[in-house]
Amino acid sequence: MAGTFDLELVSPEKLILSRPVEMATIPAAEGEMGVLPGHSPMIVALRGGVIRVRENGQETERLFVMGGFAEVTPTRVTVLAEEATPVADLSRAEAERRLAEAEAALNGLSEPTPAATEAAMARVAAARAMVQAAGAA
Missing domain, CATH: 4.10.860 (DNA Excision Repair, Uvrb; Chain A)
Structure with a gap:
């Protein structure tokens, strides 16, 4: 899909999310970090906070993570969370x-x-x- 990247969110228990998204905002240790398609490659530590997922021009999902790491490439973001829970839960x-x-x-x-x-x-x-x-x- 044009204008998207693959987002995967994995906790020790299971794969929580795996699909193409337009944007993700992740709670990096240094502060909130927005990721769009074509982002520069990096690995960042995560602090406890909310991952916000945008699809079709709107926020579609909010997931709380207790910490972990994220690997960002131009076409994929993989979040390895210590613990992850939908905010609604x-x-x-x-x-x-x-x-x-x-x-x-x-x-x-x-x-x-x-x-x-x-x-x-x-x-x-x-x-x-x-x-x-x-x-x-």
Whole structure:
């Protein structure tokens, strides 16, 4: 199809999405990143956030990812997500529970090395993004 690229979203459990799309916005670690056909090749780390899919000139799908990586080529984007859920299926109560657990884990680090602190802070940020996405669903 002209004006599209193949988008694949894979979680550890299954292939969640695989089809041609016009545009995808992904939550890259450095900030929101829009991908269109012909994009420069790159591999990016993902933070917790929402992947937005555009087809036929409109947003057709929103999927929450807890983090992972994306490989971008001019004709394909492959997202390897740690965890992925359609935004409509998110539970605010579950998201708030996960945020409380992540904050407790951060505050309870027995050996707060820089690597452990960074990983715990990333979990807190992802859980906060999940709460926000669940509230907007």
